[in-house]
Amino acid sequence: MSSTTDSAAGRAEIAARTLRTDRWWLPPLLNVIGLGAWVLYATVRAFMQQWYFVPQYNYLTPFYSPCVSNGCIEQAAHFGRFLPDWPILPYAALTLPFLLLFRLTCYYYRKAYYRSFWLSPPACAVAEPHRRYKGESRGPLLGQNLHRYFFYAAAIISLINTYDAFHALFKADGSFGLGLGNIILFANVVLLWAYTISCHSCRSIIGGRLNHFSKHPTRYKAWLFVSRLNAKHMQLAWTTLGTLALTDFYIMAVSAGWFSDLRIVG
Template sequence: MSSTTDASAGRAQIAERTLRTDRWWLPPLATLVGLSAWVIYATVRVFLQQWYFVPDHNYLSPFYSPCISYGCVPEAAHFGRVLPDLPWLPYAAVSLPFLLLFRLTCYYYRKAYYRSFWASPPACAVAEPHRRYTGETRFPLLLQNAHRYFFYIALIITVINTYDAIKAFQNADGSLGFGLGNIILVVNVVLLWIYTVSCHSCRSIIGGRLNHFSRHPLRYRLWGLVSRLNTRHMEWAWITLATLAITDFYIMAVSAGWFADPRIIN
């Protein structure tokens, strides 16, 4: 009989996939349901191509930012219109693929969808059902190695979202305006910044190649701040999915005339 403590003996020879007695399947199931629901909602909204902008208050949905299609209303096209207006081409087709790739290659999301969608593995101490394991050595998983470059592009898009939030404080007539929509847009963009800079790549870029922190006190402080945010990267990932959907839904509701935006100033 071979030893079960010897590493060379391989996996313990037991018939069960796991000896865990808790509900280990619940977290991957919840992740599967949550991510699927968000993807369905976001896909419908992106291709709906209406109710994305409130002209009176310059509210622009983050799902349509930057709005650079000729189908965009001119007031929503803060950076010009260059894409053709086609029913199968999202108005923000330049930014959305990179945001998707940034999230897909995120270290947390990789763990989340590997476990929930591919069951590779479904949980700790639970054998996966696949016979072969190739890791991230084949296409398309080779793209995971490009996460850092998608991070740079995500930074630019977050700056654009910040501009949109600031622009929303100006009404269509040029006067200062402030309503519930402004609060929602600002909260969303602040949380997007926290999620983006709490990324593992950001932490590595700031302090990963430093041999002597004492020689770089400012970068050390920034590295410490990002490291603290990084410990809750999973929470920021889910929170920003929620705020993105809430922000888009609110702007859709106001744009469609379901209710008026409560105004504090003008």
């Protein structure tokens, strides 16, 4: 077995890949399983093109929001229908790519999939299998620097999801209604906002280019709030994957008639 260190750099040559005796491989493995399962589910649902809307209660899954395809149910198309109805084109093709790019370029997700899928490196004090490391200075990883702009797009999409949640408070006949689906929609929106504004780019935007926080007390308080959320960015990243899947599955189940929505009012 060849050495994993560079003797020319004056370091001790260690033949073993790592001297760690703990289960360092478990977190990368769990990341592969978790992220892989979510991507598989989301991909299937995005291209399924059915069971995405409950007309009676105006429940629209976030995986299909905004529904802008000509194939969308008219009642679900809150912002019009202008994309062609092709089987290979998701109904929410206008926003899904930006959400994907926002997550792919997220600082936490970079760490997660760099370590789990690329093994670069798989864990601290564990040598990676790659001979050279180019970092994010060349393509395609150079595109990670666009994360700030994908954040703006994600914020706009979160506004759309918020609109969907409020719109669902009124049933098809215009009367107010509240069910378990509404609670799930709002819980998902709140957590999506928490994940979005806990982004490192958002923290930089709010507190950046300031020499004296004392002269900008409002921005300072906002920066402190975002900083507290930023400390939970990893947990929010995983939690929102769960709430997105749960919200979509619940609406799919109600739309497909697998079970009825638990109504509280109306």
